[in-house]
Amino acid sequence: MNSEEFDELVSFFDSMARTTWLGGIHDTLKEKTGTWRDKKVLDVGCGTGRLLLRGADEADKLTGIDLSSEMIKASTQNFFFHNRSKKGEFVIGDACDLPFGDESFDVALSTCVLFLLPEPEVGIKEMIRVLKPGGTLAMLNPSEKMNQMEAFQYCKQHNISGFEQTAMLKWANVSTRRHRYISDSLTSLLITNGLEEVTHHEVLDGLAIITIAKKITR
Template sequence: MPGEEFDELVDFFDRMAQTKWLSTIHEQLINQTGSWNGLSVLDVGCGTGRLLLKGGKNAERLTGIDLSSKMIDRCRKLAGEADYQHCEFLVGDAYHLPFKDESFDLALSTCVMFLLPEPEKGVGEIVRVIKPGGKMAMLNPSVHMTEQAASGYCSKHQIKDFEKTAMKQWSKVATRRHSYDEGALNTLLTSLGFGSVEHLPVLDGLAFITTAKKAK
């Protein structure tokens, strides 16, 4: 998946990250991971960096990586505007993270792993770069996410305009990529070295936040 295909979508993804529904999910994910104080935090497929900037004010170090150079340009711009001095944003591939083993306390990946042709490779790289006992948190669509289900959710919760457009676009992509139920994701994560796997349903079960710890 070349990064250039996402270069023209920077504004769309940045607006999507600021929608009420996705901002709320980001807050839930941050709460699920606990305090970031003093932690080194990595976001794989960071987009425009909104999640890192939302939760990482007191982190020791924030690192974002994305295939799209334009996304990374926007990350750097937003970090500068927020006067975050402890950030680093890099263009890179989720299959080949340019970091040493056991470099991070916490790794995030939202709306990314289900897009990869081989998600297990991306998760395996995350395992590699997390310290023993460190955490991972992901957001993925569930097997219940369809365009029809997303439309129903928007009608039920009176989600309109761009907020609705963004969710329906996410659902459209989700139906063409990987989706997991909790059992399948448990099996994948435990096979790669994670334990203490927990799932938090969001969007009325159309997606879920998954947290897990790397074995010590």
């Protein structure tokens, strides 16, 4: 998908970020990263800024980057509506070529994004590059178990219907055609690229994985 295609999906992605299931995952991911107090936080593929808003009262500075100019407009508007404009900065850019200096952020996040990239490992390396030593990397990725049938069964078991079900099934469909992840492979990739203390936390009954890691302190 190119930036223009994402421009047309702002309403869908904003609604998806506010679903019970993805909103709950965002809450869990925020909790797993610990306090953002006085920290500089980056969200790669920030969409409409909903994840960053969770730490707006803590963080020193929140930065979102997205390929879509319309997503960036929506993020800016959401921060304005929540009276948090001074805390947020949003820029148009490529996850595989981040326009930030080395070791610029204390926390780097990415949810529902890396699996869309042609070369996800390049995006991961860029996130690691801009992290300060000792900084935290946090990602949400679909697991190898994710597919439309498993997602449908999850929705059925948990009484998820309507738009919430549609959003999950679309995520499942795209991830099946793009990239899904195994925890052990992610661990090896992150350790090879200078991270440590890698932990994985299954969500959606194992259909997706939250991964947390620390950049090695030299």
